Amino acid sequence: EDKVVQSPLSLVVHEGDTVTLNCSYEVTNFRSLLWYKQEKKAPTFLFMLTSSGIEKKSGRLSSILDKKELFSILNITATQTGDSAIYLCAHLIAGTASKLTFGTGTRLQVTL
Protein backbone atom coordinates (compact mmCIF):
# COMPACT_ATOMS: atom_id res chain seq x y z
CA GLU A 1 0.00 0.00 0.00
CA ASP A 2 1.36 3.42 -0.95
CA LYS A 3 2.34 5.58 1.97
CA VAL A 4 3.03 9.31 2.17
CA VAL A 5 4.33 10.66 5.47
CA GLN A 6 4.75 14.31 6.31
CA SER A 7 6.64 15.91 9.14
CA PRO A 8 6.33 17.75 11.33
CA LEU A 9 2.62 17.36 11.94
CA SER A 10 2.43 20.94 13.12
CA LEU A 11 4.75 23.88 13.39
CA VAL A 12 4.57 27.37 14.88
CA VAL A 13 7.04 30.01 13.67
CA HIS A 14 7.44 33.74 13.85
CA GLU A 15 6.88 35.94 10.86
CA GLY A 16 10.08 36.24 8.88
CA ASP A 17 11.36 32.79 9.74
CA THR A 18 12.25 30.20 7.12
CA VAL A 19 10.56 26.81 7.36
CA THR A 20 11.18 23.44 5.79
CA LEU A 21 8.38 20.93 5.50
CA ASN A 22 9.16 17.30 4.83
CA CYS A 23 7.46 14.61 2.80
CA SER A 24 8.68 11.04 2.52
CA TYR A 25 7.02 8.36 0.49
CA GLU A 26 6.97 4.61 0.03
CA VAL A 27 5.15 3.85 -3.16
CA THR A 28 5.16 1.46 -6.05
CA ASN A 29 5.46 2.93 -9.53
CA PHE A 30 6.34 6.49 -8.59
CA ARG A 31 5.01 9.07 -10.99
CA SER A 32 5.01 12.52 -9.41
CA LEU A 33 4.76 14.25 -6.06
CA LEU A 34 2.45 17.22 -5.62
CA TRP A 35 2.28 19.88 -2.94
CA TYR A 36 -0.94 21.66 -2.03
CA LYS A 37 -1.79 24.44 0.42
CA GLN A 38 -5.07 24.14 2.29
CA GLU A 39 -6.13 27.28 4.11
CA LYS A 40 -9.74 27.18 5.12
CA LYS A 41 -11.27 24.84 2.65
CA ALA A 42 -10.07 24.12 -0.87
CA PRO A 43 -6.50 22.86 -1.32
CA THR A 44 -4.69 24.98 -3.86
CA PHE A 45 -2.00 23.56 -6.08
CA LEU A 46 1.59 24.61 -5.42
CA PHE A 47 4.04 22.33 -7.19
CA MET A 48 4.33 19.09 -9.09
CA LEU A 49 7.69 17.33 -8.92
CA THR A 50 8.62 14.53 -11.26
CA SER A 51 12.37 14.71 -11.70
CA SER A 52 14.95 14.44 -8.98
CA GLY A 53 17.09 17.44 -8.08
CA ILE A 54 15.21 20.10 -10.03
CA GLU A 55 13.98 22.87 -7.78
CA LYS A 56 10.58 24.36 -8.46
CA LYS A 57 10.15 27.91 -7.26
CA SER A 58 7.25 30.29 -6.84
CA GLY A 59 7.96 33.50 -4.96
CA ARG A 60 9.02 32.62 -1.44
CA LEU A 61 8.10 28.98 -1.87
CA SER A 62 10.32 26.33 -3.37
CA SER A 63 10.33 22.57 -3.50
CA ILE A 64 12.65 19.81 -4.56
CA LEU A 65 12.47 16.04 -4.93
CA ASP A 66 15.05 13.39 -4.11
CA LYS A 67 13.96 10.15 -5.78
CA LYS A 68 16.89 8.23 -4.39
CA GLU A 69 15.96 9.03 -0.81
CA LEU A 70 12.20 9.03 -1.59
CA PHE A 71 11.88 12.47 -0.11
CA SER A 72 10.69 15.96 -0.92
CA ILE A 73 10.90 19.25 0.93
CA LEU A 74 8.89 22.41 0.71
CA ASN A 75 10.70 25.59 1.78
CA ILE A 76 9.07 28.85 2.68
CA THR A 77 11.35 31.83 3.25
CA ALA A 78 10.46 35.07 5.04
CA THR A 79 7.20 33.58 6.25
CA GLN A 80 4.11 35.74 6.57
CA THR A 81 0.92 35.22 8.55
CA GLY A 82 -0.81 34.47 5.26
CA ASP A 83 1.34 31.36 4.94
CA SER A 84 -0.54 29.82 7.87
CA ALA A 85 -2.24 26.75 6.43
CA ILE A 86 -2.07 23.01 6.16
CA TYR A 87 0.45 21.90 3.57
CA LEU A 88 -0.37 18.62 1.89
CA CYS A 89 1.97 16.37 -0.01
CA ALA A 90 0.47 13.81 -2.40
CA HIS A 91 1.76 11.04 -4.62
CA LEU A 92 0.31 10.79 -8.09
CA ILE A 93 -0.33 7.12 -8.68
CA ALA A 94 1.11 5.80 -11.92
CA GLY A 95 -1.13 4.03 -14.39
CA THR A 96 -4.40 5.43 -13.08
CA ALA A 97 -6.61 8.37 -13.86
CA SER A 98 -4.40 10.74 -11.88
CA LYS A 99 -5.38 9.43 -8.46
CA LEU A 100 -3.61 11.06 -5.54
CA THR A 101 -2.54 9.55 -2.23
CA PHE A 102 -2.26 12.31 0.35
CA GLY A 103 -0.03 12.57 3.37
CA THR A 104 -1.34 13.64 6.74
CA GLY A 105 -0.35 17.24 6.16
CA THR A 106 1.71 19.74 8.12
CA ARG A 107 -0.20 22.46 9.94
CA LEU A 108 1.86 25.65 9.82
CA GLN A 109 1.05 28.63 11.97
CA VAL A 110 2.94 31.86 11.46
CA THR A 111 2.66 34.32 14.33
CA LEU A 112 3.53 38.00 14.52
Place this chain on the structure above:
Amino acid sequence: GAVVSQHPSRVICKSGTSVKIECRSLDFQATTMFWYRQFPKKSLMLMATSNEGSKATYEQGVEKDKFLINHASLTLSTLTVTSAHPEDSSFYICSARGLAGAKNIQYFGAGTRLSVL
Protein backbone atom coordinates in the same frame (compact mmCIF):
# COMPACT_ATOMS: atom_id res chain seq x y z
CA GLY B 1 -8.35 29.41 -14.92
CA ALA B 2 -9.11 25.94 -13.51
CA VAL B 3 -11.83 26.95 -11.08
CA VAL B 4 -13.92 24.29 -9.40
CA SER B 5 -17.13 25.24 -7.67
CA GLN B 6 -18.75 23.06 -5.03
CA HIS B 7 -22.24 23.54 -3.65
CA PRO B 8 -23.55 23.73 -1.00
CA SER B 9 -20.73 24.76 1.31
CA ARG B 10 -22.64 23.67 4.38
CA VAL B 11 -25.60 21.40 4.91
CA ILE B 12 -27.36 20.23 8.03
CA CYS B 13 -29.88 17.45 7.67
CA LYS B 14 -31.84 14.96 9.69
CA SER B 15 -30.84 11.34 9.92
CA GLY B 16 -32.40 9.27 7.14
CA THR B 17 -32.55 12.01 4.54
CA SER B 18 -30.47 12.21 1.37
CA VAL B 19 -28.13 15.04 0.52
CA LYS B 20 -26.81 15.99 -2.91
CA ILE B 21 -23.53 17.82 -3.39
CA GLU B 22 -22.58 19.37 -6.72
CA CYS B 23 -19.14 19.86 -8.16
CA ARG B 24 -18.68 22.00 -11.25
CA SER B 25 -15.67 22.87 -13.32
CA LEU B 26 -16.34 26.48 -14.28
CA ASP B 27 -13.84 27.27 -16.97
CA PHE B 28 -12.72 23.90 -18.26
CA GLN B 29 -14.12 20.51 -19.12
CA ALA B 30 -13.35 17.74 -16.71
CA THR B 31 -13.73 14.17 -17.89
CA THR B 32 -12.55 12.98 -14.50
CA MET B 33 -13.51 14.29 -11.11
CA PHE B 34 -12.68 12.95 -7.67
CA TRP B 35 -14.56 12.88 -4.40
CA TYR B 36 -12.73 13.00 -1.09
CA ARG B 37 -13.71 12.88 2.53
CA GLN B 38 -11.74 14.66 5.20
CA PHE B 39 -12.07 14.02 8.92
CA PRO B 40 -10.99 16.64 11.45
CA LYS B 41 -7.22 17.04 11.53
CA LYS B 42 -6.86 14.24 9.02
CA SER B 43 -5.82 14.19 5.41
CA LEU B 44 -7.96 13.77 2.33
CA MET B 45 -9.23 10.25 1.76
CA LEU B 46 -10.23 9.42 -1.79
CA MET B 47 -13.73 7.98 -1.95
CA ALA B 48 -14.27 7.57 -5.66
CA THR B 49 -13.24 8.60 -9.13
CA SER B 50 -16.06 10.01 -11.22
CA ASN B 51 -15.84 9.50 -14.96
CA GLU B 52 -18.02 11.43 -17.38
CA GLY B 53 -20.49 9.15 -19.09
CA SER B 54 -19.60 6.02 -17.17
CA LYS B 55 -19.82 4.50 -13.73
CA ALA B 56 -17.74 5.82 -10.90
CA THR B 57 -14.84 3.82 -9.52
CA TYR B 58 -15.05 3.47 -5.77
CA GLU B 59 -12.18 2.96 -3.36
CA GLN B 60 -12.11 -0.06 -1.14
CA GLY B 61 -14.45 0.25 1.79
CA VAL B 62 -16.66 2.93 0.26
CA GLU B 63 -20.30 1.87 -0.15
CA LYS B 64 -21.51 2.47 -3.69
CA ASP B 65 -25.16 2.44 -2.69
CA LYS B 66 -24.52 4.88 0.11
CA PHE B 67 -22.55 7.41 -1.89
CA LEU B 68 -24.11 7.75 -5.33
CA ILE B 69 -22.03 9.52 -7.92
CA ASN B 70 -23.28 10.87 -11.20
CA HIS B 71 -21.12 12.58 -13.81
CA ALA B 72 -23.61 13.41 -16.50
CA SER B 73 -21.70 16.18 -18.23
CA LEU B 74 -18.15 17.34 -18.73
CA THR B 75 -18.56 20.08 -16.15
CA LEU B 76 -20.72 18.53 -13.45
CA SER B 77 -20.41 15.65 -11.02
CA THR B 78 -22.76 15.05 -8.12
CA LEU B 79 -22.38 13.07 -4.92
CA THR B 80 -25.55 11.98 -3.16
CA VAL B 81 -25.26 10.75 0.39
CA THR B 82 -28.28 8.49 0.72
CA SER B 83 -30.08 7.85 4.01
CA ALA B 84 -27.52 9.93 5.85
CA HIS B 85 -26.58 9.02 9.42
CA PRO B 86 -24.57 10.95 12.00
CA GLU B 87 -21.45 8.94 11.16
CA ASP B 88 -21.62 10.40 7.64
CA SER B 89 -21.00 13.84 9.07
CA SER B 90 -17.76 15.01 7.54
CA PHE B 91 -16.12 17.42 5.13
CA TYR B 92 -16.52 16.33 1.51
CA ILE B 93 -14.30 17.84 -1.18
CA CYS B 94 -14.37 17.32 -4.91
CA SER B 95 -11.64 17.92 -7.41
CA ALA B 96 -11.39 17.98 -11.17
CA ARG B 97 -8.49 16.85 -13.25
CA GLY B 98 -6.97 19.44 -15.51
CA LEU B 99 -6.56 19.03 -19.23
CA ALA B 100 -3.62 18.95 -21.60
CA GLY B 101 -0.47 20.26 -19.95
CA ALA B 102 -2.03 20.18 -16.50
CA LYS B 103 -3.78 16.83 -16.74
CA ASN B 104 -2.09 15.40 -13.70
CA ILE B 105 -3.02 18.31 -11.48
CA GLN B 106 -6.24 18.22 -9.53
CA TYR B 107 -8.09 21.44 -8.82
CA PHE B 108 -10.25 21.40 -5.74
CA GLY B 109 -13.62 22.77 -4.81
CA ALA B 110 -14.14 24.58 -1.53
CA GLY B 111 -15.72 21.57 0.11
CA THR B 112 -19.06 20.80 1.74
CA ARG B 113 -19.42 20.36 5.46
CA LEU B 114 -22.18 17.87 6.14
CA SER B 115 -23.73 17.62 9.58
CA VAL B 116 -26.28 14.86 10.11
CA LEU B 117 -28.38 15.26 13.24
